[in-house]
Amino acid sequence: MNNIEKHFAYAESLFKEGDYYRAITEYKRFIFFFPEEKKTQKCFFRIGESYFKAKKWAEAVEALNVFKAKFPFSPMLNDALYLKGMAEKNLKKYSDALSTFEEIIKAGSGERKNRAIYQKALILVDMKEWKRAGEAFSMIPEKSVLSPGARIFSSGLENIDNLPRKSPTTAGVLSAIVPGTGHLYTERPRDALVAFLLNGAFIWAAVELFDDGKNVAGGVVTFFELGWYTGNIYSAVSSAHKYNKKVEEEFFENLRNRSSLSYYHDNKRSSNYLILNMRF
Amino acid sequence: MQNLRIIIILTVLVGLGVPCYSGNNDSFTPWNFNNPAPEEKVITSPSFPGYLLIQSVEIFRKYISPVDGDRCPMYPTCAAYSLQVIKKHGFFIGFVMTAGRLIHENNEMDDAPLIKVGNKCRFYDPVSNNDFWWYSLDNLDK
Numbered sequence: 001m002n003n004i005e006k007h008f009a010y011a012e013s014l015f016k017e018g019d020y021y022r023a024i025t026e027y028k029r030f031i032f033f034f035p036e037e038k039k040t041q042k043c044f045f046r047i048g049e050s051y052f053k054a055k056k057w058a059e060a061v062e063a064l065n066v067f068k069a070k071f072p073f074s075p076m077l078n079d080a081l082y083l084k085g086m087a088e089k090n091l092k093k094y095s096d097a098l099s100t101f102e103e104i105i106k107a108g109s110g111e112r113k114n115r116a117i118y119q120k121a122l123i124l125v126d127m128k129e130w131k132r133a134g135e136a137f138s139m140i141p142e143k144s145v146l147s148p149g150a151r152i153f154s155s156g157l158e159n160i161d162n163l164p165r166k167s168p169t170t171a172g173v174l175s176a177i178v179p180g181t182g183h184l185y186t187e188r189p190r191d192a193l194v195a196f197l198l199n200g201a202f203i204w205a206a207v208e209l210f211d212d213g214k215n216v217a218g219g220v221v222t223f224f225e226l227g228w229y230t231g232n233i234y235s236a237v238s239s240a241h242k243y244n245k246k247v248e249e250e251f252f253e254n255l256r257n258r259s260s261l262s263y264y265h266d267n268k269r270s271s272n273y274l275i276l277n278m279r280f
Numbered sequence: 281m282q283n284l285r286i287i288i289i290l291t292v293l294v295g296l297g298v299p300c301y302s303g304n305n306d307s308f309t310p311w312n313f314n315n316p317a318p319e320e321k322v323i324t325s326p327s328f329p330g331y332l333l334i335q336s337v338e339i340f341r342k343y344i345s346p347v348d349g350d351r352c353p354m355y356p357t358c359a360a361y362s363l364q365v366i367k368k369h370g371f372f373i374g375f376v377m378t379a380g381r382l383i384h385e386n387n388e389m390d391d392a393p394l395i396k397v398g399n400k401c402r403f404y405d406p407v408s409n410n411d412f413w414w415y416s417l418d419n420l421d422k
Contacts, residue, residue, distance in 0.1 A: 168413070183384075188384070188386075188387035190387050191383055191384045191386050191387045191388075194382075194383050194386055227376065227379040228379050230376045231375075231381075231382070231383055232379070232380075232383055234376050234377060234379075235379075235381075235383045235384045237413075238380060238413065239384065241412070242409075245412070245413075
């Protein structure tokens with residue numbers, strides 16, 4: 001093993017150990033000292049991958065953009081784009097992530113393309129574009145290993161409108177009439193009690209102060225009461241949205257769990273597989 | 281006698297509100313990146329009332345909170361949340377959302393994830409958790 005290979009091997013060992021911060025330094029050192037080496041391409045890729053694995057999403061996108069600009073015809077380009085799309089998804093830059101996965105879909109084929117379609121569909125789920133998400137899931141061919149999961153999502157999305165939701169308008173109106181009742185409606189009894197007591201106390205104080213002719217003090221208390229009152233309505237409406245979000249998240253978590261264990265039949269080999277996908 | 285009753289009422293009201301606030305906003309950045317978290321980005325420059333409100337919260341954090349103690353179980357703390365939301369949405373919405381945070385923190389602890397901030401565990405309830413339904417995808421997607 002010569003000196004160049006040793007440098008690279010050291011960076012790789014840091015990467016494998018999960019010491020991404022130091023691995024990036026070593027990959028950069030390699031690029032600096034051996035810019036003409038073929039392995040610099042992999043170093044640029046690994047820098048992006050290291051940021052990705054370290055969950056530094058913005059830095060990962062930046063590094064993978066550098067890779068894409070420097071090596072537009074690299075065989076690692078699709079993998080780099082996939083990581084970039086995932087990083088953008090994690091940053092909630094959904095339109096960027098969609099166009100990145102679209103690039104893979106246009107240029108790629110086979111499972112790479114299917115993986116990109118699957119991720120695109122999951123992004124559309126996050127964007128609450130149920131119809132487009134369902135269409136994207138249905139684009140995954142039956143022969144793909146992702147097909148069973150995609151079918152579960154696709155059929156689940158057909159029932160999305162039947163979830164038990166709370167109306168934000170009802171929550172807001174209830175809290176406007178009697179502070180706290182909107183929170184009761186959204187199943188937040190302790191918040192309801194706080195909202196009722198705070199508003200009740202401030203209204204009572206304001207009335208007492210105005211009755212006693214303490215108009216300035218009454219005005220100050222009324223100003224704060226307006227804050228509590230509007231805050232109570234805002235919080236009730238927000239609670240309804242949070243309730244609906246939670247219901248949807250649980251629904252999709254359930255779909256994800258169901259799609260993580262799937263059955264697959266390989267026609268070429270005439271074999272049956274039970275596939276367990278795990279996040280780690 | 282009448283004045284005494286007013287003083288008692290005002291004391292009770294201040295007592296109801298003050299414990300909800302808390303002190304400094306701890307942060308931990310292992311790789312020491314300079315990029316601020318999205319929540320900390322100032323999106324709007326505050327108006328004059330917004331500026332006054334920010335200064336009031338700052339005075340509270342600097343002088344009252346150290347004496348009153350760290351009572352807020354949430355992250356960001358209610359005072360830090362208030363500053364973030366006023367800087368993000370301006371005076372009026374900032375004021376309303378701050379009141380909303382003080383009202384909703386009890387039940388929020390049932391669902392909010394626990395995170396370790398410094399040497400304390402807190403319930404994570406960022407601004408985006410409370411404005412996502414009207415200030416969401418289009419704005420985050422930039």
